[in-house]
Amino acid sequence: GxxxxxxxxxxxxxxxxxxxxxxxxxxxxxxxxxxxxxxxxxxxxxxxxxxxxxxxxxxxxxxxxxxxxxxxxxxxxxxxxxxDDVMLVAGHNISTMEVESALVDHPAVAEAAVIGKKHDLKGQAIAAFVLLRAGYTGSDALVKELKDHVATKIGPIARPDDVIISAELPKTRSGKIMRRLLRDVAEGRALGDTTTLADPNVVNALKDKYESSEG
CATH class of the missing domain: 2.30.38 (Luciferase; domain 3)
Structure with a gap:
């Protein structure tokens, strides 16, 4: 079932x-x-x-x-x-890869990582962490534009609740994005094991930025 x-x-x-x-x-x-x-x-x-x-x-x-x-x-x-690759948002299954593809389709986005975070009403909400291409600067207007871009490409149900613009994403030494840690950040939990990260400071800085944006 x-x-x-x-x-x-x-x-x-x-x-x-x-x-x-x-x-x-x-x-x-x-x-x-x-x-x-x-x-x-x-x-x-x-x-x-x-x-x-x-x-x-x-x-x-x-x-x-x-x-x-x-x-x-x-x-x-x-x-x-x-x-881990599928989010359940208000009864709809949405692929993290699909949302990431929609984000990098925008000319401002160089890289994106998407996770589902717990939400009291929808079950899960969409949180996106993005790196911008050279020449673009983060702003509230750009964040709204990225959310709207995803909604246009996929549908309103896939519109991210959060878009966090970051200078870097937490990656292992082999270059794999640690989405588990991004989920910890988005849900306000203590960070899990960071020993495999190429630079543990990246996720700490991201956590501070996310918490300040929520506040």
Missing amino acids: LVDEGGNDVSSGYLAAAREGRARQEIGGYLVLTHPWPSMLRGIYGDPERYKQVYWSRFPGRYFAGDGAKLDEDGCFWLLGRV
């Missing part, structure tokens, strides 16, 4: 409509299993606690492997990929 960020079943209304012959609308959420089947993973060798933590802790009583999915009008499930 499909559940939202809080573990609430979002497919029950869809199934009721199907039983009653009413029109069904596409829905999205986190894919969980509630009925065990013979070929599913039963444990991690030598580490039963890790198995419970990884697959059963996020939605108690449900097996969750970390995938987002949608249920279309015909009753077919579509896997959308890892939830």
Whole structure:
């Protein structure tokens, strides 16, 4: 079945409509299993606690492997990929890559990293961290322009709640953007392990900037 960020079943209304012959609308959420089947993973060798933590802790009583999915009008499930790459915004599945592509489509943006942060009403809200091309300067007007650009390219539901313009993004020594740390920044949590970063000062500066923009 499909559940939202809080573990609430979002497919029950869809199934009721199907039983009653009413029109069904596409829905999205986190894919969980509630009925065990013979070929599913039963444990991690030598580490039963890790198995419970990884697959059963996020939605108690449900097996969750970390995938987002949608249920279309015909009753077919579509896997959308890892939830780290898919945001659930007001019942809509939105790809972080899709929003990043829309941002870098704007002539001012050189690079973008997008994450979903917890939101009381929408489940998740979109936060974007962007680097500007040479010759462009950050401003409130540009931030609004970037938000509107995403809404135009993808749709109003994909309009970012936050756009933070930064001089750098937190990357590992191999050049991978650490989105986990960006999520910590956006949700106001203590930063996780930063030892693999090429420059740990980058994320600290970004955290200060984000907090000042929120204030």
